[in-house]
């Protein structure tokens with residue numbers, strides 16, 4: 588475990604400081620599985636109230652922050668990886684839009700923005716917890732945040748295992764409860 592300072596800013600580093608991200612499958616499946624379980628097992632509401640279309644949107648939003656990877660190729664000065672698209676401002680913007688559309692009773696758009704809030708918030712949380720340092724409040728603050736839960740040297744193995752376990756959960760739910768990715772797509 589290490590603790591470093593970055594200029595005048597605080598940097599929280601645990602165990603190592605490599606920058607690797609969870610795989611695409613993880614970023615997409617985590618919000619989809621969590622919302623699916625929340626809908627069916629906690630809220631216990633019908634699919635007509637929270638349809639699979641919205642769960643798919645949350646999964647796609649889970650990929651959204653990493654759009655800075657292709658964008659950084661074409662606009663390297665504007666979109667360095669893990670800068671503006673990996674800040675709290677992204678999910679907060681979606682939360683604000685959700686509030687606005689909820690207030691004016693546009694349910695479809697409010698649900699879309701709520702799913703975008705959940706997907707992007709989970710992406711950034713996953714990156715902070717498992718995959719290196721992030722400037723959560725960029726460009727206002729360049730303080731870096733990171734919690735390295737995965738031991739250095741086993742990152743690729745753990746990410747592969749995460750993807751495998753998530754896919755297993757997904758297909759297990761399909762086999763046992765009749766729910767799965769086919770319901771969404």
Ligand SMILES: [Zn+2]
Nearest residue numbers: 608652653714
């Ligand atoms: Zn990311």
